[in-house]
Amino acid sequence: MGIFDNILNQVTSRLKNDIEYKTSSGISNTIDQGAKKVLEGDKTPRCPKCKKPIEHGMKFCSGCGVKLVVSCTKCNLEFPLGTRFCSGCGGKIQ
């Protein structure tokens, strides 16, 4: 091992560290952005038919007209799609 080999080794390991740092930070940024997108997507209720975002209080989809509420057969209260039990009477919503 001469002086030249030592310098070469130092340069090589420095370059390697640099590349590894850039690669890992780049990947974690991408994962962060992906996770954020998934979380944001989950917060927005979407039409089961055309996937258009549903605004609060909408009873019918403005994109395809599909009904976005379910109604209790006992007391006729309306709830957002996905509601399983009526908060008015406790009955199961079909």
Ligand SMILES: [Zn+2]
């Ligand atoms: Zn729709």
Ligand SMILES: [Zn+2]
């Ligand atoms: Zn009910």
